[in-house]
Amino acid sequence: MKTLEEIKAAIEAAVPGAGVEIVQNPGPAAQHSLRLQPGSAFEVAKFLRDDAELALNFLSNVTGVDWPDKEISEKVKVTRAVTKTVDGVEQTVEETVEETRKRVEPGYLEVVYHLFSMTQKHGPVILRMRTENRSDKVELPSMTPVWRSAEFQEREIFDLYGVVFRGHPDLRRILMWEGFKDHPMRRDYVEPDDYDYEPTAHDAVLAKAKAHQAAQQAAAEKGAAQ
Amino acid sequence: MMHSATDMAADPRARATRPEGTLVSDPDDGTELLEVSMGPHHPSTHGVFRMDVALDGEKVARLKPVFGYLHRNHEKLGEGNSYLASMPYTDRLDYICSLTNNWAYALAVEKLAGQEVPERAEYLRVIVGELTRVQNHALSVGFLLQDMGASGTPLMYGFREREKILDLFEALTGSRMMCNYMRFGGCRVDATPEWLDATRKVVAGLPGFADEFEALLCTNEILMARTQGVGILKPDLAVSAGITGPMLRASGVNYDIRKVDHYSIYDRFDFKVPLGDHGDVYDRFMIRLLELRQSIGILEQALKDIPGGPVMDPKAKIRNFRPKPGEAYGRIEAPKGELGFYLISDGGPNPYRYRVRPPSFVNLTVLEDMCLGHNVADVVLILGSVDIVLGEVDR
Numbered sequence: 001m002k003t004l005e006e007i008k009a010a011i012e013a014a015v016p017g018a019g020v021e022i023v024q025n026p027g028p029a030a031q032h033s034l035r036l037q038p039g040s041a042f043e044v045a046k047f048l049r050d051d052a053e054l055a056l057n058f059l060s061n062v063t064g065v066d067w068p069d070k071e072i073s074e075k076v077k078v079t080r081a082v083t084k085t086v087d088g089v090e091q092t093v094e095e096t097v098e099e100t101r102k103r104v105e106p107g108y109l110e111v112v113y114h115l116f117s118m119t120q121k122h123g124p125v126i127l128r129m130r131t132e133n134r135s136d137k138v139e140l141p142s143m144t145p146v147w148r149s150a151e152f153q154e155r156e157i158f159d160l161y162g163v164v165f166r167g168h169p170d171l172r173r174i175l176m177w178e179g180f181k182d183h184p185m186r187r188d189y190v191e192p193d194d195y196d197y198e199p200t201a202h203d204a205v206l207a208k209a210k211a212h213q214a215a216q217q218a219a220a221e222k223g224a225a226q
Numbered sequence: 227m228m229h230s231a232t233d234m235a236a237d238p239r240a241r242a243t244r245p246e247g248t249l250v251s252d253p254d255d256g257t258e259l260l261e262v263s264m265g266p267h268h269p270s271t272h273g274v275f276r277m278d279v280a281l282d283g284e285k286v287a288r289l290k291p292v293f294g295y296l297h298r299n300h301e302k303l304g305e306g307n308s309y310l311a312s313m314p315y316t317d318r319l320d321y322i323c324s325l326t327n328n329w330a331y332a333l334a335v336e337k338l339a340g341q342e343v344p345e346r347a348e349y350l351r352v353i354v355g356e357l358t359r360v361q362n363h364a365l366s367v368g369f370l371l372q373d374m375g376a377s378g379t380p381l382m383y384g385f386r387e388r389e390k391i392l393d394l395f396e397a398l399t400g401s402r403m404m405c406n407y408m409r410f411g412g413c414r415v416d417a418t419p420e421w422l423d424a425t426r427k428v429v430a431g432l433p434g435f436a437d438e439f440e441a442l443l444c445t446n447e448i449l450m451a452r453t454q455g456v457g458i459l460k461p462d463l464a465v466s467a468g469i470t471g472p473m474l475r476a477s478g479v480n481y482d483i484r485k486v487d488h489y490s491i492y493d494r495f496d497f498k499v500p501l502g503d504h505g506d507v508y509d510r511f512m513i514r515l516l517e518l519r520q521s522i523g524i525l526e527q528a529l530k531d532i533p534g535g536p537v538m539d540p541k542a543k544i545r546n547f548r549p550k551p552g553e554a555y556g557r558i559e560a561p562k563g564e565l566g567f568y569l570i571s572d573g574g575p576n577p578y579r580y581r582v583r584p585p586s587f588v589n590l591t592v593l594e595d596m597c598l599g600h601n602v603a604d605v606v607l608i609l610g611s612v613d614i615v616l617g618e619v620d621r
Contacts, residue, residue, distance in 0.1 A: 027552015027571065028340025057465050058481075061555065061583040063568050114555050114568070114583075118465050118479060121486045124555055149468025152591050160299075175294035175620060184299055 001122035004032050007054065014047045015040055023128060033112070033126035041129055042141045042167070048115065048125070049146055056125055059147035061114040064157035066186045068134065069107040076101050107134045109163050113143065113150075131163060134186075142168035160185035259287055262602070266295055270373045270606040273616030277593075277605065284601050289594040296620035304580030309335055309410065309547055312580065317404040319582060320618040323362050325354045325395070326560040328408040333489065334556030334567035335410045339549040342539050347412035348491045349532040353425065354398070354407065355558075356521040356528070360432065361388040362561035363472075363514040363521075364439070366613040370511055371443065373610040374452055380443060387435050390428050397421055411542030422529060429525045436519050444512065453507035457596040457608035460505065467591045471563025473612060476513045477505035483559035490558075494531070495524045507604075510611040548575055562586050562613055582621060586614040 002010070008020050011034075021035040036044055048056045075098050082095045109131045116123030131138045142165035143150040154165045155174040162183040165171055173180060182189060196216075197209035265276035274295035280288035300319065304312045316331045317324035329351055336343065343351075368384030392402040398421055399405040399414070407414055417425075443449060459469070464477040474481060482499045484492040500516035502509030549571040557566035563585030570579035589612050597605050 025552050027338060027550050027554060029337045029552060029554035031554060059468055060470075060557070060564060061566050061568060061581070063579070063581040065570065065579050112568070114566070118481045121481070126555070147468065148463065148466045148591060149588055151467075152587060160301075175297040177294065185302055 001120070002054065004034065004125075007048075007125065008034060010051065010054070011044050011047060014051070015043045018044050020044070031124060031126060033128050035128050035130070038129055038131075038140050041127075042143075042146070045127075045143050045146045048127075053120075054125070055117045055119045056115040056123065057147075058116045058118045058123070059113060059143065059149045060116050060124070061112075062143075062150050062153035062157065063112040063114075064161035064163060064185065065110040065112060066134070066161060067107050067110060068187045070105040071102055072105055073100050073102045075099070108132065109134055109138060109161055111140055111154075111157060111163060138162055139164045139166050141166050142171075144168050159183070162186070264602075264605065265292075270609065272369065272610075272614060275614070275616055275619070277609075279602065279605065281602060286597045286600055286602060286605060289597045289605065291590050291593055293590075293616065293619050296616045298621070300621040301580050301582060304582075305576060305578070308575045309549070309577060310544070312577075313408070314404065314406040316582075317406055318617055319584065319621065320560070320562060320565075320586070320615045321403055322365060322615055323358045323561050324403055324405045325358045325399075325407055326558060326565060328405065329355055330556060330558045330560065330565040331567050332408040332410055333558060334554055334569050335549070337556045338552065338554035338569050338571055339410065339547075341411045341542060343412055343490075344536050344539055345491075345533055346416075346535040347537045347539075349528055350413050350417055350537060351408065351490060352492070352495075352528045353417075353525060353532070354395070354405075356525045357391050357394065357425075359521045359561045360518055360525075361391040362613075363518045364388055364435075366561075366610075367439070367443070367511060367514050370507075370607065370610040371449070373606045374449065376449075380439075383435075383439060383442070387432070390431070394421070394425055394428060397424065409538060409542070409544075410547070412536070412538035416537045422532065425525075426529050429522060429529060432522045432525075433519070436515065436522065440515055444515070449511075450508065452604075453511060453607060453611075455504070455506055456600060456604050457507045457611060458505050459592060459596055463592060463595060464505070467595075468588045469563070469592060470585055470589070471559070471561070471613075472513045472517060473510055473563065473589055475499065476502035476509040478502055483557060483564055487557070492524075495527050497521075497524050507607050507611040514613075546575070548573060553579075557583065560585055562615070562618075563589060582618075584618040584621060586612065587619045587621075590614060590619065 004022055008022060011018050011020050018040045019037040023033045023035050025032050048054055077096055078099050079094055079096045081092050084091060084093050111129050113127040115125045115127065129140050131140060140163055142154055144154060145167060152174060154168055155171060157163050158165060158171055159173040159176050160183055193212050197205060197212060201209040259280040259282055262279045262281055263276060264279050265271045266274040276292040278290040278292060279286055300315065303315060313328060313331060316327040319327045364384035364387050368381035371380035395405055396402045398417055399407040459477050461477045461479050464474050465479055478501050480499055480501055485499060497520045500513050502513050551571055551573045553570040555566055555568045557564050564583065565585055566583035568581040569577045572578040593609065593612065596608050
């Protein structure tokens with residue numbers, strides 16, 4: 001099979017301005033991947049499927065990954081003018097101080113596609129795409145018109161992660177029920193406290209169960225008083 | 227930038243749905259579609275699974291599978307557990323074939339952490355994996371016949387053989403179905419010589435079972451009348467829809483991961499990949515019987531050649547197992563198709579992302595395409611020939 005660099009070059013020759021990036025995998029598996037731009041991803045996917053040499057006609061696996069906002073604290077050296085009294089005389093001195101600054105790296109949702117070729121019997125070629133953020137700009141192009149196997153798997157990602165696939169023929173929830181709000185596979189998903197705990201609750205579950213029962217009790221007393 | 231509807235219609239790989247509002251019969255004769263909910267407690271759905279079927283007379287005009295009744299967010303549980311703690315949970319995915327689930331997960335983690343597996347452990351994995359395939363195929367053919375109305379007999383033939391294999395699993399792993407046998411870098415316990423002898427005895431009896439099963443079923447007139455030409459899956463669509471396993475090969479596409487990926491030690495064994503011609507229910511039934519015979523061949527070779535030695539890599543780390551940051555996708559040819567695990571490690575004790583690529587979930591994609599235009603009684607057979615397990619579909 002072509003190396004990833006060659007595939008990248010082939011894509012850029014076929015789809016000008018595709019803006020494909022190679023993402024290195026530092027682990028021992030060394031399965032490196034290609035990051036596509038959502039704007040050109042659909043054209044690139046068609047090329048990968050139809051190119052005679054690559055013939056990646058089998059989309060095996062579609063995975064959603066949640067990368068929440070990350071708070072990064074960095075130590076930065078700052079030089080500033082400080083007024084100081086040196087030997088009884090007031091002077092302006094340049095001073096270098098180390099400061100801890102916090103910045104928030106915005107999170108995103110990622111979708112990973114594992115491609116193989118059933119005719120050439122090679123693979124995997126791994127594609128990834130990112131949404132702009134995790135709240136309102138979560139649209140990505142659907143690959144279902146290129147590979148039918150994405151149909152249910154993209155529905156699953158829509159259901160559990162909330163990625164909206166543009167061009168999907170039937171984008172509905174698949175594992176959770178209709179009318180369910182929220183996306184359970186996101187890292188910041190909070191389980192609703194709406195069930196009674198089993199009598200064997202312990203540790204963290206016991207704490208939750210006590211809080212739940214106290215709330216139930218309070219609600220019942222309030223109801224009785226009225 | 228985006229594709230149009232016409233683009234999709236011209237493509238042979240595109241979905242076979244009828245255009246909105248078209249009926250099979252003449253729309254002017256005052257008929258309308260009858261919507262039926264098949265399941266979730268219908269005995270033919272092999273679990274809690276439902277199909278929203280729109281019928282035009284006796285013919286299926288639309289079919290939407292509905293599932294998730296058994297959903298427990300297996301992947302979220304995987305993110306909250308250490309790598310090893312997920313191993314027993316993988317048993318519960320496809321609960322008919324727990325050992326191949328273990329194998330796929332162990333393979334993915336070994337790729338992620340760059341671990342080696344000793345030779346004897348590879349042989350044991352092949353032996354239990356192929357035994358799993360034999361019992362899965364015997365059972366799925368039995369259930370298919372049960373769905374067809376052949377109450378009892380073929381299913382009990384399959385169950386009888388499965389029981390012998392489950393006894394072997396119990397002797398080796400301590401459990402009949404929830405085996406939890408593999409570890410990263412090998413297998414949990416070694417097989418005793420007595421166990422290997424008992425396995426040889428069971429395997430020696432399997433060709434007789436295959437003969438008997440084939441003589442009983444293959445040329446049965448009712449079976450042929452009900453299954454031939456029913457639920458045809460074209461190879462183009464099968465490839466595009468990511469169908470794997472016996473279902474793909476019944477459509478004539480030669481793709482067996484044991485041959486393609488050369489994983490484990492499958493290169494050492496001489497076996498063939500049976501292929502179908504028509505891609506109908508009969509071919510899918512027949513492929514399973516032929517694969518069962520190939521598995522018996524692999525078992526005979528593996529049981530003859532199995533070497534001595536350790537079953538765990540002595541360098542394998544059990545406690546405080548933290549793979550380096552990175553990711554890996556590992557897959558095997560499970561009895562139902564490609565079972566893959568995709569893991570992302572951030573260097574911690576738990577996987578950052580734990581994804582299961584379930585074969586029966588993806589194989590359901592084309593259920594509607596196969597059922598359109600067939601009688602409602604055939605839907606039961608077509609679903610039976612897909613061979614789904616809801617523990618894996620719903621996760």
